[in-house]
Amino acid sequence: MDKITELFDALEHLFSNTKDTQAKLIALKETWSTPTELALLLPQIARTYGLLSDFENGHKLVSEAEQLLHQIPDSNLKTIIIVRISLERGRLYRSSGKKAESIPFFQDAWDKSLGVEGADYFLVDAGHMMALVMEREQRLNWYEKSIAAAEKSTDKKARGWLGALYNNSAWDEHDLGNYQKALELFQKGLDFRISNNDSQRTINIAKWSVARAQRSLGRYQEALEIQEELANHPNDGYVFEELLELYSALDQKEKVQTVAKKAYELLSKDDWFVKNEAARFEKIKTLALGS
Known part of the structure; x- marks a missing residue:
């Protein structure tokens, strides 16, 4: 198994179990000992620190990787390592609320990935990150560029x-x-x-x-067919909220309160929805309770 594949495998549960992923990556340091291997590994350990909001240690690890670059011969792999360093430095800045500071690093990762064999995944990653830190008009442009790069790629992970x-x-x-x-x-x-x-x-x-x-x-009718099909999976309050809107639009009043009650039952347990979508939640509640 090549090192990048091994690294991807270790990152499989990065978001669902960050601490476990961090432990697996740190364990790889026992067998990854060359400057190239460590420079490839350290930015990914830094990413786990960023996800755990330990930005100081994250930046330290990225800097350690940077210091190894002069020991690595020029190659596509070295370019990929440089790209990963830029990506993780940028992510650390973005995650710590320093969006403006992150942009040059994501731009650098995009620029350095262009046309590099084996770098399609990181090219699209960089474009995706640029989209996340830009205002809407520029964001849409970056999405278009990233989609075009992913659609063009033969790399399954890039297309992913x-x-x-x-x-x-x-x-x-x-x-x-x-x-x-x-x-x-x-x-x-x-x-x-x-x-x-x-x-x-x-x-x-x-x-x-x-x-x-x-x-x-x-x-409405096309949308209704899809949402009624999805209602067969009965634990999604967002489906029942949509059914409420569609039955209302189609003047099927006899069905509105029934789906409103189901939407209210499910979405009242969704703390994010109750807190961030107060107007939507209040509408559902009113229709469900008939008040």
């Missing part, structure tokens, strides 16, 4: 970014009122999720998003 990229850019288009463009992107995302054999939950979210854009376009 497409689901997130289609979804994120679609929501930006939707927020701008570009509902047809949003629908096209959501549909691409759904098609990708299915062809990529993603989890049923991920596919269901993609279907929900397609239906949400259809509702915004006034295509």
Whole structure:
């Protein structure tokens, strides 16, 4: 197994179990001892520190990796290491609330990845990070560039970014009122999720998003067919909220309170929704309780 593949395997549960991932990466230091290996490994350990909000130690590890670069001969792998260093330095700044400081590092990672064999995954990663730190107009441009790079790539891991990229850019288009463009992107995302054999939950979210854009376009019956299908998975309050909106739009008043009650039952347990979507939650509550 080559080192990059071994590293990807160790990062498999990075977000769901960061501490365990950190321990696995630190354990690799026992057998990864050359300057090249350590420079490849240290930025990824730094990433786990960033996810755990230990930014000081994260930056220290990135700096250690930088200091090893002069010992590494020029090659595609060295370029990839430099790119990873920039990516993780940028992520540490962004995660600590220093968005402006992160931008030059993500831009550097993008620029240095262009045209480098084996760097497609990191190119798309860099473009995705640029999109996350930019204002909306520039963000959409970066999503377009990142999508184009991922679609062009033959690297399965690079193409694996497409689901997130289609979804994120679609929501930006939707927020701008570009509902047809949003629908096209959501549909691409759904098609990708299915062809990529993603989890049923991920596919269901993609279907929900397609239906949400259809509702915004006034295509209520098409949206209803999707949401009623998704209601067969009865623990998703967002599906029942959409059914509430669709039955209301189609003047099917006899069904509104029933789905409102189900939406209220489920979403009242969602602390994020109650706190951040107060107006939506209050509407659901009013319809559910008939007050």
